[in-house]
Amino acid sequence: MQTTQSAHLPTEILLVIAEMLWHDEMFDRGGMILMDRQRSFHSFCLVSRQWYSVGISYLYDCPQLWKGNKFAQFTNTVSPPLGVKKSKVDLGSLVKVLHLGSLVHQSSNSQTSRLLGRVKKGLTVFVAPQTGIGVNSLASISKCQNLVHLDLTLARGGAIEFSRLKKTVSNLPDLQTLQLPSSMVITHTNHSAGAWPPKLYSMTIGGSLNPHVMDAFDWPSNLRQLILKRTKNLDIPDFESLLFNDQLLEKLESLTLDNENTNMFSSLDLESTVLYLLRNLTYLKMPLDFAEWLCILPIPNGLSPLSLRVLELTHPYFDNQVRVDFSRELKTALNENLRNIWALGVGETCLKYIKDAYKKIDNEIWKHVEESSDDELDKLAIEDLGIYTIDDDPIV
Structure with a gap:
């Protein structure tokens, strides 16, 4: 039966x-x-x-919306059209992660805004689509009071005023990480734009950086991590004007120079000592060929070795710029400029430049670790000590 x-x-x-x-x-x-x-x-x-x-x-x-008509099905369920019976359960309030980064033209400004209004109660992570972000969407984002991570990388920053964006995020008390549109023009703001969220510790910025703006830029008070990605003019003067900022010199702990930056350090004939002045910088990620220029040259007179604990080297930015004897210079730096290093991450495509000295480099780094106290090691809680391999092109 x-x-x-x-x-x-x-x-x-x-x-x-x-x-x-x-x-x-x-x-x-x-x-x-x-x-x-x-x-x-x-x-x-x-x-x-x-x-x-x-x-x-x-x-x-965490709905997966990038395949087929999944996005249309999701929006019609969470935010049904007029005349359609609504679910008894507030399904929008269950959404914690809304990732629209894979959408190209499926969402409009009004649709994105309406959708954000439906999911605002529980939303903690929002990745904006390539289109469909405008003034109305910013107003809806400002009402997502539980947002922890906001990624606007793909949004058309030229259509959004920086002051308006800052005013939007000033209403997000729990926001910790912010990725600005890669085409956004960063400007000075006044008090009407509001204050940065108190918990905001990480920012990703790109686009054209004005040295006259960045040298006196009002960074979030608790900013500790800065990622430079898809900038258009990160040459030496711009790089130094960005970092010669009292807030960053005192508080910055993590700095990433992404390979997607354009016109980055077009002239390596000029030297820079700015990294030596970042008092609390413990993590640095950058293309392999910038290592010699930024942190392997002899220690500048009157300055102490770099405070770095973790250095990660990705694929060289310029072709054929890495010296054959790079491993020898790196070993020398581990006793001088990089004497505080506990961990060295090397991109898969960079291993060939140090393969002959891989073991010796690893042994040298472990000497640094063994000379450090347990309290120091516990404070930073670094997962990988010694030398390790990283993915040059991680999937984001």
């Missing part, structure tokens, strides 16, 4: 199953795999009302 009655399991057991399915390591590798997780939770919710009540929050936590 057949029965349509669903098998009942204690809710506590279903919660364990859902957690295991959510945190399965096989889902950590990329978008297509995460789409599989989405399908799994969709099936989970179809088993019975009990399973639905447990699985629905996982289904909407």
Whole structure:
């Protein structure tokens, strides 16, 4: 005899199953795999009302919207058109991560704004689409009071005034990381633009940087991490005007110079000592060929060795600029400029420049580690000590 009655399991057991399915390591590798997780939770919710009540929050936590008509289906469900019956459950409030970065033309300014209004209660991470971000969208973003991470990299920054963007994020008390549009023009602002969120510690900036603006720029008071990506004119004067800022000289702990910057250091004949003046800089990531110019040259007179604990070297920015004897110079620097280094990450394409001295470099770095106190090591909690390999082109 057949029965349509669903098998009942204690809710506590279903919660364990859902957690295991959510945190399965096989889902950590990329978008297509995460789409599989989405399908799994969709099936989970179809088993019975009990399973639905447990699985629905996982289904909407981080929707995968980049394939086929998934985005249209999602928006019609979370923000149904006029005349369409709404769900009894506030599905929009279950969304914590809204990643629209893979969308090209699927969303308009008004649609993005309306969608943000539906998901604002629980949203902690928002990645903006390539189109569909304007004044109305900024107003909707300002109402997402629980936002922790805001990524506007792909948005058309030229259409957004910097003062208006700052005023928007000033309303986000929990915001910790901010990625500005890569085409945004950064300007001075007055008090009407509001103050930076108190918890904001990381910023990614790009576009054209005006030295006259950046040398006196009002950075967030607790900024500790700065990523320079897709800048258009990061030459030596611009680089120094950016970092010769009282706030950064005192507080900056992490600096990344991305390979996607254009016209970066077009003249390496000029030297710079600015990194030696960043008192608390412990992490630096940059193209391999800039290492000699920025931190392997002899220590400038009157200055102490770099405070760096972690140095990561990515694919060379200029072709054929790395010397064959780079490993020898690096070993020398580990006893001078880089004597505080605990960890050295080397891009896969850069290994050939140090392969003959890989073991010796690793041994030298471990000497630094062994000479440090346990309290120092525990404070920074660096995962990889010694020398290790990094991905030159990580999937973001």
